[in-house]
Amino acid sequence: MKGINMIQLAKELGLSVSTVSKALGDSHEISSTTKKRVMELAKKYNYKPNPFASNLRKKKGKQIAVIIPDIVNNFFALAVDGIESVTMAKHYDTFIYLTHENLEREKSVLEHLENGLISGLIISVCTGREGYGHFQQFYESARLPMVFFDRVPDLLQFPKVISNNYESTFESTERLIKAGSKRPLFIQTEEPLYTLMERRRGFQDALVANGISFTDESLITCSENMEDNYLLLKKLFSSRKRPDGIFAPIEKFAITVYQVCRDLKLNIPKDLKVIGMTNLRTAALLNPSLSTLSQPAFDMGREAATLLLKMIEKKSYAAANDIIVLANELTIRDSV
Amino acid sequence: MKGINMIQLAKELGLSVSTVSKALGDSHEISSTTKKRVMELAKKYNYKPNPFASNLRKKKGKQIAVIIPDIVNNFFALAVDGIESVTMAKHYDTFIYLTHENLEREKSVLEHLENGLISGLIISVCTGREGYGHFQQFYESARLPMVFFDRVPDLLQFPKVISNNYESTFESTERLIKAGSKRPLFIQTEEPLYTLMERRRGFQDALVANGISFTDESLITCSENMEDNYLLLKKLFSSRKRPDGIFAPIEKFAITVYQVCRDLKLNIPKDLKVIGMTNLRTAALLNPSLSTLSQPAFDMGREAATLLLKMIEKKSYAAANDIIVLANELTIRDSV
DNA sequence: GTGAAAGCGCTAACAG
DNA sequence: CTGTTAGCGCTTTCAC
Numbered sequence: 026m027k028g029i030n031m032i033q034l035a036k037e038l039g040l041s042v043s044t045v046s047k048a049l050g051d052s053h054e055i056s057s058t059t060k061k062r063v064m065e066l067a068k069k070y071n072y073k074p075n076p077f078a079s080n081l082r083k084k085k086g087k088q089i090a091v092i093i094p095d096i097v098n099n100f101f102a103l104a105v106d107g108i109e110s111v112t113m114a115k116h117y118d119t120f121i122y123l124t125h126e127n128l129e130r131e132k133s134v135l136e137h138l139e140n141g142l143i144s145g146l147i148i149s150v151c152t153g154r155e156g157y158g159h160f161q162q163f164y165e166s167a168r169l170p171m172v173f174f175d176r177v178p179d180l181l182q183f184p185k186v187i188s189n190n191y192e193s194t195f196e197s198t199e200r201l202i203k204a205g206s207k208r209p210l211f212i213q214t215e216e217p218l219y220t221l222m223e224r225r226r227g228f229q230d231a232l233v234a235n236g237i238s239f240t241d242e243s244l245i246t247c248s249e250n251m252e253d254n255y256l257l258l259k260k261l262f263s264s265r266k267r268p269d270g271i272f273a274p275i276e277k278f279a280i281t282v283y284q285v286c287r288d289l290k291l292n293i294p295k296d297l298k299v300i301g302m303t304n305l306r307t308a309a310l311l312n313p314s315l316s317t318l319s320q321p322a323f324d325m326g327r328e329a330a331t332l333l334l335k336m337i338e339k340k341s342y343a344a345a346n347d348i349i350v351l352a353n354e355l356t357i358r359d360s361v
Numbered sequence: 362m363k364g365i366n367m368i369q370l371a372k373e374l375g376l377s378v379s380t381v382s383k384a385l386g387d388s389h390e391i392s393s394t395t396k397k398r399v400m401e402l403a404k405k406y407n408y409k410p411n412p413f414a415s416n417l418r419k420k421k422g423k424q425i426a427v428i429i430p431d432i433v434n435n436f437f438a439l440a441v442d443g444i445e446s447v448t449m450a451k452h453y454d455t456f457i458y459l460t461h462e463n464l465e466r467e468k469s470v471l472e473h474l475e476n477g478l479i480s481g482l483i484i485s486v487c488t489g490r491e492g493y494g495h496f497q498q499f500y501e502s503a504r505l506p507m508v509f510f511d512r513v514p515d516l517l518q519f520p521k522v523i524s525n526n527y528e529s530t531f532e533s534t535e536r537l538i539k540a541g542s543k544r545p546l547f548i549q550t551e552e553p554l555y556t557l558m559e560r561r562r563g564f565q566d567a568l569v570a571n572g573i574s575f576t577d578e579s580l581i582t583c584s585e586n587m588e589d590n591y592l593l594l595k596k597l598f599s600s601r602k603r604p605d606g607i608f609a610p611i612e613k614f615a616i617t618v619y620q621v622c623r624d625l626k627l628n629i630p631k632d633l634k635v636i637g638m639t640n641l642r643t644a645a646l647l648n649p650s651l652s653t654l655s656q657p658a659f660d661m662g663r664e665a666a667t668l669l670l671k672m673i674e675k676k677s678y679a680a681a682n683d684i685i686v687l688a689n690e691l692t693i694r695d696s697v
Numbered sequence: 698g699t700g701a702a703a704g705c706g707c708t709a710a711c712a713g
Numbered sequence: 714c715t716g717t718t719a720g721c722g723c724t725t726t727c728a729c
Contacts, residue, residue: 028477028502030722041700046724056698071502073476077417078722081705086413088456096445097438097642105432109459113466118478120424121457123445130449140409141364142454166364166407283646306433307641310619312648366706377716382708392714414706417721701728712717 029070038066049074089333090120090143092134094151094176098276099304100322101149104174107326108147115334126151126249135163145170145337147329150178152216152249157181170336174329175320179219184336184347186329188320190220193353194227195234197300197318198272202235204361206270206298209237210261212247212278224274224302242266247278254278258285262297269297276303283311299360302353313359321351365406374402385410425669426456426479428470430487430512434612435640436658437485440510443662444483451670462487462585471499481506481673483665486514488552488585493517506672510665511656515555520672520683522665524656526556529689530563531570533636533654534608538571540697542606542634545573546597548583548614560610560638578602583614590614594621598633605633612639619647635696638689649695657687 031049035042040059048055048063066072080086091108093101105121112119120143124131131151138146146169150157157178164171164183174186201209211228214221225244232239245261247254261267262285273279279301286293293299293313300316301308308315328349367385371378376395384391384399402408416422427444429437441457448455456479460467467487474482484507486493493514500507500519510522537545547564550557561580568575581597583590597603598621609615615637622629629635629649636652637644644651664685 028475032722042723043701043725044699047699050724054698059698071475075417075722076476076478077413077422078705079724081411081413081417081707082722082724084705096432096441097435099433102433102438105457106459109432109457113458116473118456119458120454121441121445122449122455123442137452139364139407140412142412280643280646287646305643307616307643307647310616310623310648311643311646312650314648368706378706379708379717380715383715386708390714395714411706414721415708417723418706418708420721699729701726703724703726705723705725707721708719710717710719713715 028075029072030075031072034063034066034070034072038062084141085144086142087115087117088120088143089117089145089147089330089337090122090134090138092122092124092131092146092148094124094126094149096121096123099306100175100276100320103304103322104149104326104329107323107328108330109326110323111327111330111334117334124151128155132159135159139163139167141167143169145333146172147326147333148173149176150218151176152214152218170333172329172333172336174325176218176220182346184332184349186325186332186349186351187220188325188351188353190223190353191227191230193318193355194224194272194274194302195231196227197355198228198231199235200316200355200357200361201270201272201298201300202231202237204270204294204298206268207237208266208268209243209270209272210268211244211272212274212282213244214275215246215248221274224272228272242268247281251277251281254281255285258282259289262286262289262291267297271297271299273299273301273303276301276305279303279305279315283315287312293360300355300357308356309358311360316356316358316361318353318355320353324351364411365408366411367408370399370402370406370408374398420477421480422478423451423453424456424479425453425481425483425666425673426458426470426474428458428460428467428482428484430460430462430485432457432459435642436511436612436656439640439658440485440662440665443659443664444666445662446659447663447666447670453670460487464491468495471495475499475503477503479505481669482508483662483669484509485512486554487512488550488554506669508665508669508672510661512554512556518682520668520685522661522668522685522687523556524661524687524689526559526689527563527566529654529691530560530608530610530638531567532563533691534564534567535571536652536691536693536697537606537608537634537636538567538573540606540630540634542604543573544602544604545579545606545608546604547580547608548610548618549580550611551582551584557610560608564608578604583617587613587617590617591621594618595625598622598625598627603633607633607635609635609637609639612637612641615639615641615651619651623648629696636691636693644692645694647696652692652694652697654689654691656689660687 035045048060122134172184177185229239302318304319308317371381384396458470508520513521565575638654640655644653
C-alpha cells in the first residue's frame with residue numbers, strides 16, 4: 026500500500042535498479058526509449074523516490090530551514106511568503122522555526138540542525154546581547170550555506186538581504202521635521218541590532234542636518250514587555266517635555282504609541298506626529314491613518330531564498346559577501 | 362569536519378554499533394554505565410544521528426507538514442505559532458506549504474508529500490468547488506495521520522479542530538440587531554466552505570429568531586479579487602437599500618468594508634454597524650475601533666498539533682473522528 | 698547503453 | 714547486557 030520502490034519497478038521492467046535510477050534522473054547514458062518506458066511505469070504506479078534513501082546516499086537533500094523571531098508580524102509573514110514562493114517553485118521543502126526573541130531557542134534550533142537535516146538556512150536573528158558566536162560556530166561545523174535577512178549580524182561574513190534603513194529613516198525623520206516637529210523622538214530597544222542602529226543613525230543625522238540637536242531626550246528605550254512600554258510612553262507623553270514627533274522603528278511600538286495617544290486623548294498629528302516602520306495592512310484605516318515606512322518584505326524573502334538556492338546548487342560560496350539592499354517605501358498619511 | 366558517525370563512536374568506545382545505537386536510544390537493555398560512556402563521548406564529539414539514515418531504517422521520521430492557504434493573515438500566523446510551539450517542544454520539524462487559495466497548488470503539495478517525507482499533516486483547506494477528493498485519495502495511498510483545522514472538509518472522516526462558528530455568529534448577529542440594525546448583511550464567498558456555511562447559518566438563524574426576514578438582500582457574494590469586492594460593496598452601500606449592519610466573516614472583507622465606508626464617508630456605527638471576524642491586533646485602533654469576533658487561533662493550532670502528534674506516536678487512528686471545538690470571542694467596540 | 702555491487706548511517710531481530 | 718547481521722531504498726563507480 027505504502028508506495029512501490031525502485032526494485033519492484035526494475036523487476037517489472039526487466040531492468041536493473043541502476044538503469045532505472047539513471048533513467049529517472051534523466052541521465053544521458055540511458056537510451057530515450059528506456060527512459061520513456063521507465064517514466065511511464067513510474068507514473069502508472071505513482072512512484073516517488075524515497076527522499077530519505079536518496080538524501081542518505083547523496084548526503085544532501087532539498088530541504089531548507091527558515092529561522093525567524095516571530096510569525097505574527099506582517100513583515101515576517103510576508104517574508105516567509107516570499108521565501109516559500111521560490112522554494113515551492115524549485116521543489117524545495119521549507120522548515121520553519123520561531124525563536125520568539127529567545128536566544129536560547131535560537132541556539133537550540135541551530136544545534137538541532139547540525140544533524141544534517143537541511144541543506145541551507147535563511148535567518149533573521151533575535152535580539153540579545155550575546156553576539157553571534159553561535160552562528161559562526163554552526164557554520165564552522167555544519168558548513169552549510171546561510172543567508173541572513175533584515176535582522177542581520179553585521180560582524181559576520183555571510184550574504185545578507187537588507188533594506189535601506191539609514192537612508193529611508195533619514196528621509197522619514199525629515200518629513201517629521203518639515204511637518205513641524207521640533208522635538209522628534211526615536212524609540213530604541215535595549216540591545217539594538219545592527220538594523221536598528223542604522224535606523225537610529227538615520228534619525229540622528231536627520232536631526233543634525235535640520236538644525237535640531239540630538240540629545241538624550243531624542244531617544245527612549247523600550248523593552249520586549251509591551252505593558253512596560255505602554256506605561257513608559259504614557260508617562261513621557263504626559264510630561265511637560267513631551268515629544269511632538271515620533272519615529273517608531275518597530276511595528277509594535279507604533280501600535281503602542283497609538284494606544285497611548287488614544288488613552289491620553291492626545292491628537293495625532295496636532296500634538297504628536299507619527300511615522301511607524303511597519304507592514305500593517307490596516308495602516309490606512311487607523312485613527313488617524315498611520316504614515317508608514319514599510320519594508321519590501323516579500324521581495325526580501327524572495328531575494329534571500331533565491332540567493333540561498335543559488336549557493337546550495339552552485340556551491341558558489343563566492344556569494345558569501347553579497348549584500349542585497351532593497352528600498353523601503355515611505356507613505357505619508359494623516360498622522361504627520 | 363562534517364560530523365562523526367556511529368561507527369566511529371563505537372570504534373572509539375570499543376563497543377558495537379548496535380550497542381551504541383541502543384545506548385543513544387536509552388534502551389533498557391543497556392547498562393547505565395555503558396549508556397553514560399556513550400552519551401559522554403557523543404556529547405564530546407557533538408554527535409548527532411543522521412536523520413536520513415534513521416528515518417530510512419525506521420520508515421518514519423519526526424517531520425510534519427502544515428498546509429494553509431495564507432500566512433499573511435493573523436489567524437493563520439497565530440495558528441502556525443501554536444503549532445510550532447508544540448512541534449518545537451516535542452522535537453518535531455515543521456514544513457510549511459502555502460496554497461494561496463489555489464486548488465492546483467494544494468493538490469500538487471499533497472502529491473509531492475506522497476514521497477514519504479513526513480509523518481503527518483495539519484491542514485486548513487483552500488476554497489474551491491472541486492471538493493476534497495484529493496485529501497481522501499492522499500490518505501488512501503499515504504495512510505498518514507492528518508488533522509484539519511478551521512477550514513475543514515465537512516464530508517471527510519478526519520479529526521478536526523474548529524471553533525464554535527454557528528453559535529458565535531448567532532450571538533454576534535444578535536448584537537448587531539440589538540444595537541438597532543434592521544437590515545443586517547452577511548458577506549459570503551462564491552464557494553462557501555463548511556466553516557463559512559456554519560457562520561452563515563448562525564447569521565440567518567439570528568435574523569429569524571429576532572423577527573427579521575432573511576432574504577436575498579441579507580447576503581452579498583464577494584470573491585478573491587479585492588478590487589472587485591471594493592467596487593461591489595461601494596455600489597451596494599451607495600444604493601437606497603443599503604444595509605445598516607454587516608457581519609464580515611473573513612478578515613479581509615472587514616477591512617474592505619472599512620475602506621468603502623471611509624471613501625463613501627459613511628459613519629460607522631451610525632450608518633452602518635460592523636462586526637468583523639478577525640484576529641487583527643489593530644482592531645481597537647481603527648477608526649472607529651472595530652468590534653471583532655476573534656478565533657482562538659493559537660489554541661487551535663496548538664490543539665491540532667497536539668492531536669496530530671498523539672496520532673503519530675500512539676498510532677491511535679481511533680482519534681479519527683475527534684472534533685475539538687473551541688470558543689470564539691466577541692469583543693464589542695465602537696463599530697456597533 | 699546497461700548491470701553488478703558496494704555502501705550512505707542507522708535500527709532491529711536474533712544470538713549469545 | 715552486548716554483538717552479529719541483515720537490510721531500509723537509493724546512487725554511483727566500475728565493468729561489460
